Amino acid sequence: MNNLFVYCEVAEDNSIADISIELLSKGRRLANELNCKLEALVIGNKLNKIEEQLFPYGVDILHIADDKRLFPYTTLPHASIVKEILKKEKPQIVLFGASPIGRDLAPRIASSLRCGLTADCTNLKIGDYIEDKTKKQYKNILYQIRPAFGGNIIATIVNPKTRPQMATVREGVMKKEIFLDNYKGIVKKIDVDKYLNDCDFVVKIIERHIEQQKINVKDAQIIVSGGYGVGSKENFSILFDLAKLIGAEVGASRAAVDAGFAEKERQVGQSGVTVHPKLYIACGISGAVQHRAGMEQSVKIISINIDKNAPINKIADYTITGNLSKIIPKMIKYYKENSK
Amino acid sequence: MSFKIILLAKQVPDTKNVGKDAMKKDGTVNRSALPAIFNPEDMNALEQAIRIKESVEGAEIILLTMGPPRAANIIRESLYRGIDKGYLITDRRFAGSDTLATSYAISLAIKKLEPFNIVISGRQAIDGDTAQVGPQTAEKLNIPQITYAEKILNVNNKQITVKRRLERGIEIVTSTMPVLITVNSSAPKCRARNSKLVMKFKHSNTDSELQNKTISYTELYDKRPYLKIKEWSVDDLNTNPERLGLSGSPTKVKKIENVVLQQKQSKALSDNNNDIQELMKELINSHIIG
Numbered sequence: 018m019n020n021l022f023v024y025c026e027v028a029e030d031n032s033i034a035d036i037s038i039e040l041l042s043k044g045r046r047l048a049n050e051l052n053c054k055l056e057a058l059v060i061g062n063k064l065n066k067i068e069e070q071l072f073p074y075g076v077d078i079l080h081i082a083d084d085k086r087l088f089p090y091t092t093l094p095h096a097s098i099v100k101e102i103l104k105k106e107k108p109q110i111v112l113f114g115a116s117p118i119g120r121d122l123a124p125r126i127a128s129s130l131r132c133g134l135t136a137d138c139t140n141l142k143i144g145d146y147i148e149d150k151t152k153k154q155y156k157n158i159l160y161q162i163r164p165a166f167g168g169n170i171i172a173t174i175v176n177p178k179t180r181p182q183m184a185t186v187r188e189g190v191m192k193k194e195i196f197l198d199n200y201k202g203i204v205k206k207i208d209v210d211k212y213l214n215d216c217d218f219v220v221k222i223i224e225r226h227i228e229q230q231k232i233n234v235k236d237a238q239i240i241v242s243g244g245y246g247v248g249s250k251e252n253f254s255i256l257f258d259l260a261k262l263i264g265a266e267v268g269a270s271r272a273a274v275d276a277g278f279a280e281k282e283r284q285v286g287q288s289g290v291t292v293h294p295k296l297y298i299a300c301g302i303s304g305a306v307q308h309r310a311g312m313e314q315s316v317k318i319i320s321i322n323i324d325k326n327a328p329i330n331k332i333a334d335y336t337i338t339g340n341l342s343k344i345i346p347k348m349i350k351y352y353k354e355n356s357k
Numbered sequence: 358m359s360f361k362i363i364l365l366a367k368q369v370p371d372t373k374n375v376g377k378d379a380m381k382k383d384g385t386v387n388r389s390a391l392p393a394i395f396n397p398e399d400m401n402a403l404e405q406a407i408r409i410k411e412s413v414e415g416a417e418i419i420l421l422t423m424g425p426p427r428a429a430n431i432i433r434e435s436l437y438r439g440i441d442k443g444y445l446i447t448d449r450r451f452a453g454s455d456t457l458a459t460s461y462a463i464s465l466a467i468k469k470l471e472p473f474n475i476v477i478s479g480r481q482a483i484d485g486d487t488a489q490v491g492p493q494t495a496e497k498l499n500i501p502q503i504t505y506a507e508k509i510l511n512v513n514n515k516q517i518t519v520k521r522r523l524e525r526g527i528e529i530v531t532s533t534m535p536v537l538i539t540v541n542s543s544a545p546k547c548r549a550r551n552s553k554l555v556m557k558f559k560h561s562n563t564d565s566e567l568q569n570k571t572i573s574y575t576e577l578y579d580k581r582p583y584l585k586i587k588e589w590s591v592d593d594l595n596t597n598p599e600r601l602g603l604s605g606s607p608t609k610v611k612k613i614e615n616v617v618l619q620q621k622q623s624k625a626l627s628d629n630n631n632d633i634q635e636l637m638k639e640l641i642n643s644h645i646i647g
Contacts, residue, residue, distance in 0.1 A: 089528075092492075092502055117523045120488050121504045128460055128493035133607030136487035146611060160611065166372050166484060171614045179607040220501045220532040223518075227526035239646060263646045296645050317645055319636075330623065335636060339628030347630060351637040352646070 020054040020078070021047055022108040022181070024099060025071070026118050027061035027088060029227055033070050036114035039191040043141060044112055045075035050143050051157055053109065054078060058102060060095050062088035068204050075196030082207040086218065089225060090118050093217040096125045101212045103130060108181045110159050112141075115185040123185050133176030134183040135161035139190045139291065139310075146175045159184065164287055164310055189235040189291045232282040234268045234289075239296045242268035242285055242312070243278065246301020246322065247341065250278045255345045256300055262349055268292065268312075270302045286311035300341045304329025321345070360416040363467055364406045364440060365478035365494070366399035368428040372483050395431045398479025400547040402540040405509050406477050407439040407548070413512055417441040421466050423451060423459065426565040432586050436558040437550040442583070445563055448590040450598070455606035456485070460493035462601060465594040467498060475517065476537040480505060488539070495537035502537045503530055507544045563588050 023044045026034040041057060048055040054077040059067055064083045071079055082098050099122065103111060111126075113119035115137045127134035140162040146155045155177040161184045165172040176182045234240060241260040243253055253267070260267045269279035271286055285292055286308040297315035302308060304320075304327055312318070313332050320333035321341045330336045337344055370391035410416040420435050420443035422428050432443030446466055454462065467476060476498070481488035488504070495502035507522040510529065517536060521528040522543045560577060563586045567574055578584055591601065599605060626632040640646045 091530075092504075096496075117505060121492060121502070124456070124460075124487075124489035124492035125496045125502070127457060127489070128496035131457065131607075133455070133457065134489060135608060136485075136489055146609075148609075165486075165613075166370075169372065169615070172610055173612040173614075174608050175611045176607045177609060220503065220530055220536075222528055222530050224529035225526070227523065227528075296640070325625070333623050335624045335626055337626045337628060337632070337636070344628045344633065347628070347633040348637055351630075351634045352641070355634070355638050355641055 019107065019109045020056045021051065022056045022058060022103070022106070022111040024111065024113045024119065024122070025057050025059045026090075026114055026116060027059065027064070031061070031063060031088075033059070033067065034114065034116070035193070036116050036119070036186075036188040038074060038193050039188070040112045040114060040186055041071065041074040041076060042194040042196075043186070043191040044110075045194075045196050047110070047141060047143060047159075048075075048077075051109070056080065056106065056108065058082075058099065060087050060090075060098055062086075068202070072200050072202050073195045073198050074193075075200055077202045078205060079202055080205050080207055082209050082212075084209040084213075086213070087209070089222060091218070091220050091222065092121055092125065093220065094213050095122055096129075097214075097217050098207060098209070098212045099126050100129050102207065103181060111181045111183045113183070113185045115187045119185045123183060127183050130179075130181070132179035132181055132183055133174075134185070135163060135174045135176075136185050138163045138184045138186045141184065141186065146177050148177065158182070169306060187291055232266070232280060234266050234283055234285060235292060237266035237268075237292070238294050239263055239265035239298075240268045240285070240292055240294045240312075240315075241265045241298045241300065242270065242283075242302060243273050243300045244270040244302030244308075245272035245276060245278075246303070247273060247278060248301070252342065253278050255342065255349075259298075259345050259349055259352075262352060265296075265298075268297075270305075270308050272305075273302075299329050299333070300345065302329055303327045304332070360413045361470065361473040361475075362406050362409055362416060362418045363470055363473050363476045364399075364403060364418055364420045364435070365463060365476065365491070366403065366420055366422050366431055366435065367396045367479075367482045368393050368422065368424050368431045369396045369482050369484040370394075393427060393430070395434055396479055396482045396484075398481060398540060398542050399431075400479070401542060401544040402477045402479045402538075403435055403438060403440070404545055404547040405506070405538075405540050406475075409475065409477075409509055409512055410439065419443070419470060421446065421463065421470075423447070423462060423466075426563065426588075429563045429566060429586055433558060433561050434550070436561055437555045438548060439551065439554065444587050444589055446589045446594075447565075450591045450602050453603035453606060454601065455608045456487055456489040456493055457607060458601055458605035460490050460497055461605060462594065462596070463490065464494050464497035465596060466589060467494070469589075469594065472535075474534045475512075476500075476535070478537075478539055480539045480541050491537060491539040498535070498537070500535045500537055501532050502539070503532055504539045506538045506540045509538075558584065560584055561586055 025037040028034040056078040060082040113123040142160040159182040161174040268285040269283040293314040295316040318333040325338040418440040423446040508520040511518040
């Protein structure tokens with residue numbers, strides 16, 4: 018009772034999705050702070066031994082709904098199970114990924130349970146809340162922190178009165194952290210037939226093409242990222258040359274993606290992925306707030322820009338003012354000369 | 358046969374074109390400084406709705422929007438493109454609604470229009486980017502939902518077939534009706550205004566708008582009653598006032614911070630050979646790369 022729940026998504030290869038592992042890692046920390054248990058809910062098909070993947074992240078209680086009708090994900094059967102489990106277990110907090118699945122499912126649950134839901138959080142904290150009017154104090158509330166208004170403001174949202182407090186969390190903003198390699202929780206099997214009925218299956222998937230993601234900007238340790246200032250798709254090739262040499266992935270700003278210079282999967286920023294590499298090399302990126310929101314947590318930032326007053330220079334550790342088509346080849350040259 | 362499509366759309370501040378004066382000194386949003394526009398993905402939904410209407414005999418599109426009186430603009434814009442009728446849900450008592458309270462009010466308005474076949478809207482509005490109101494409304498209506506729709510492939514009396522665009526691929530799904538569909542920005546762009554429809558509906562107004570007119574529209578409206586855009590207040594919906602506006606909204610904003618850049622101590626380099634050489638050495642020596 019009053020524990021913290023994470024809805025775990027099952028990925029295409031039947032493993033637990035990255036976003037859910039990230040949420041469990043954060044959830045474990047929050048549960049420790051709240052002195053409650055961490056519970057996970059996995060709904061899918063052929064979930065044998067799935068607990069081996071989950072327990073090391075500190076899961077105390079694992080609820081499993083395993084049935085051939087439950088993968089791939091469709092809204093209604095998952096919603097029926099989640100609603101009933103939450104009604105029964107009465108958690109204080111429930112977290113979902115801000116993924117296509119989480120953003121499809123969580124609002125349905127919140128609507129049914131009539132509780133507050135905050136979308137797309139980039140941070141979660143525990144703290145107190147005092148209601149303005151009544152001065153009533155609420156202890157140990159979940160602070161749901163998210164960018165709002167097109168990224169121009171950061172809002173802290175709370176749901177003081179309703180339970181559970183629900184949030185969807187952006188992929189890539191929480192770090193994956195093993196809690197204990199040999200941590201053991203308990204498994205509770207869900208009797209699926211008790212919760213499902215025929216009308217949950219009125220939406221049928223008749224065709225499906227989902228690709229395993231090939232481009233992985235999110236987990237890259239070094240990112241060479243290009244903006245509109247790179248100028249063309251062809252000009253991006255020197256970014257790839259540098260990236261290949263130093264073991265980096267190539268990222269892009271929204272302007273570069275919109276202009277067709279780079280694939281959508283490479284987009285860093287509010288409408289793309291959030292990254293925190295040890296080095297971020299921003300090439301021809303002016304640095305709109307929406308972009309900075311997705312990369313300012315990088316350990317080191319190098320900005321290469323013609324304009325020495327580009328906004329991104331304010332958060333850069335190194336700024337190189339000049340033409341990137343000259344600078345990047347020099348970086349390649351001096352890297353080759355000085356490495357080893 | 359009658360076939361009713363209910364389009365949900367919203368007028369939003371244009372957050373993509375935020376100017377200098379968009380934020381007040383206290384860090385709150387200066388809404389008056391931002392132009393009000395038709396939420397972009399709702400335009401995609403409008404296009405899909407019109408296409409369904411064109412393919413299903415006897416289909417009609419009714420738009421529902423919730424907002425201040427000036428939101429009547431998006432109803433007119435939709436009339437110019439092919440919807441049949443629009444309702445503006447407007448009342449100060451809705452102010453401060455979060456997505457839960459909004460979906461409650463909208464679901465009650467939709468119930469007034471029952472029976473219907475399809476509820477369709479954009480995936481999300483650019484002022485909140487939550488994508489919650491669609492699914493929350495579907496739950497309240499107890500109907501299935503299809504989110505991230507890119508194209509309606511087929512509609513007949515019994516079934517609808519929809520192509521969904523997901524992060525890493527596509528899905529084609531079928532559903533019974535009634536169903537709620539939310540449309541992605543990857544769907545086809547909305548068509549331009551139709552000049553005949555502009556002529557037909559350019560004098561469409563709500564009662565609030567008519568009050569501010571200097572000339573009388575009474576005669577015109579008696580002849581062409583379809584020009585009147587109906588406004589619904591809280592009293593027109595069968596509401597529980599506790600579930601509306603601020604009191605019906607469980608989420609509260611605790612704090613708003615303007616996004617301010619924290620100036621870092623940065624090292625300014627030029628593009629000369631020496632500077633770049635020193636930088637690469639420094640990165641290699643500190644094990645950041647290499």
